[in-house]
Amino acid sequence: MRRVRLCLEYDGTNFAGFQKQTGTGLRTVQGVLEEALARLTGEGIKIVGAGRTDKGVHALGQVVHFDTCSSIPVERFPAALNGLLPPDLVVLSAALADTSFHARYGAVGKRYSYLILNSRRPTALWRSRCYQYPYSLDLTAMRLAVQFFHGEHDFQGFSATGSSAQSTVRRIFSFDIDEQGDWICFSVTADGFLYKMVRLMVGTLLEVGRGKMRPQQVKEILDRGERGEGGPALPPQGLYLVKVYYPGEEKGMFLDRVWPIS
Template sequence: MTTVKLTIAYEGTDFCGFQRQAQGERTVQAELEKALQRLTGEVPKLIAAGRTDAGVHAKGQVVSFTTAARIPVERWPAALNANLPPDLIVWQAEAVPATFHARYSAKTKTYQYIVSRRRWPDPFLRRFSYHYPHPLDVAKLRTAAAALVGEHDFKGFAAAGSAVATTVRRLDRVVVEEEAEELFFTLRGNGFLYKMVRNIVGTLLLIGSGKAEPALVEEILAHGDRRAAGPTAPPHGLTLLSVEY
């Protein structure tokens, strides 16, 4: 048996998330499994670094699986891409030790959220950014973002619906960069809770719009009350950029 690690990208617009759904909705996992089954005749068990939600994109998602197929590892991308839809692509394939686990072997993940501040929506950005044409104090927003760096209990930024052993995570990088009329929120950490990035972005926008002060972030980290945080930013502005091992 060979353990294969795939690095993949997808536009999440027309997917109901990564994970296979019992109701048979179109998902990234289901499309990959169909392609693998066509190639190998096997029913693979795919493990993903992160189960992105419906509408969320990925440039550097990682999945792993084991197979008895004797396809040379360098041929997996071409073979799979010939059987995948145009909104899902395999960038790279590697043979890895049997102990490799796409999720639990990951050291850090990097996400990026794009907010477009243009007066009118840009049709070329509409699938990949959240149109937010309102005044923002970017300095306040950055001050609030800086308080997120480090190891904290992020319970107040987690959505209900995910059972985890602990809500403590470490963020190594939280930066907000301006380019033209877009804001790029980049977060890198050792793990992320359900909808954590989108809840953080929604809270930072609340602060940047003047509806709350930067100290709100420290208060949420201290008391863990999700109700005090901002609304969840929509999924289409979020992309999983990379997973580091």
């Protein structure tokens, strides 16, 4: 029995999320990948993913692990699986992992990006890869507000019901706002995320940018910890799981940004 770890990229547009929903007939990342693994190995393999991305959310660097008795050399897994997988789900790399490795519980951090087209014009090429936001935004106010997210806080006020998390305390390591022309990308790295936390945080920053909330209100919502006081959760198509961090590992070899070239 060996434990194998895969790094995945997927276009979330036509997936009903990461997690398998048995008996529903829904197309999920886990379901499609387990089906390919079954065809490849002949085994009934169950995978464990680092994060359960929602319907429509993309991944540039999702990590999963599974156990197998197959004798296929681990370096063959990417090409063999990519030959069986549909084009919107790709195995970027495979590695043997220690049997103590756990894609979900072993992760010490994750990075998500949320991409916004801040314009009244729609976009054809990016239509399922960003959220088009038509209102003018005050970047200075948003950058003031984002400072309150840094560090360790109880993020209950920026979570949606439906989370299975025991604690709602998380630590944010970095939260950057990059803009160029009418594109804005929010990138946040934390030790973990509550359900819809990124989409609620960015939704609140947009309310600040639009002048409907004061920057200080971010701190007030964190302090009070009441749900529903911030901005709305943004739609999934702008969200990307960029990277999962494990102890003692270098910066990844794969794209850790939403766009390929500066």
